[in-house]
Amino acid sequence: MAAERGPRLVLASASPARQQVLRQAGLAPEIVVSEVDESGFAAADVISLVEVLAEAKATDVLNRVTDEHVLVVGCDSLLEFAGEPFGKPSNLAQAKQRWLRMRGASGRLHTGHHIWYRHDGRVEQASSVATTEVIFANLDEAEIDAYLATGEPLRVAGGFTIDGLGGAYVTTLCGDPHNVVGISLPLLRRLFGELGVAWHSLWRS
Secondary structure (H helix, E strand, O other), X not given: OOOOOOOEEEEOOOOHHHHHHXXXXXXXXXXXXXXXXXXXXXXXXXXXXXXXXXXXXXXXXXXXXXXXOEXXXXXXXXXXXXXXXXXXXXXXXXXXXXXXXXXXXXXXXXXXXEEEEEEOOXXXXXXXXXXXXXXXXXXXHHHHHHHHHOOHHHHOHHHOOOOOHHHHHEEEEEXXXXXXXXXXXXXXXXXXXXXXXXXXXXXXX
């Protein structure tokens, strides 16, 4: 007997890294980018902020897709460093100032995940936050300047990657590495399971 086909999977994100993580895991997400203005949100702490942003993004996209059998995944990532939320740096000067603080130190990368599941005439939801500790190499200023000149730090939360040029500048991860890329596969599998959707039912044929 053939396995039951899972619902349509929609990722509410323009992030190429998140898309790549899901595709490498055997899923085939469709992309519908949320139109949420992140600057309009505030929360008591960084974890709460990624939670509300992930929910807002997923909700925005759910309201724009009409399928009756669909999973919508919204995510938001921020680096918490010394209690401050570090999203994408707004310019090179800010990125350098952050890297001068982060080098040789550690931060916590939080990614909020919010799932909406529309099926059988009802809508259900599940959400959680994944956290990974990130320990940065003790870069000298010339290394920081060279990295900033590539432009990569301006495109990603926290101003660094582990799956790109910045991978050489992270010495240790404590937690799920996929979470640092922007989406936690083990957490996503658990949330799908809470909603009654088996992970393997979403593998592309």
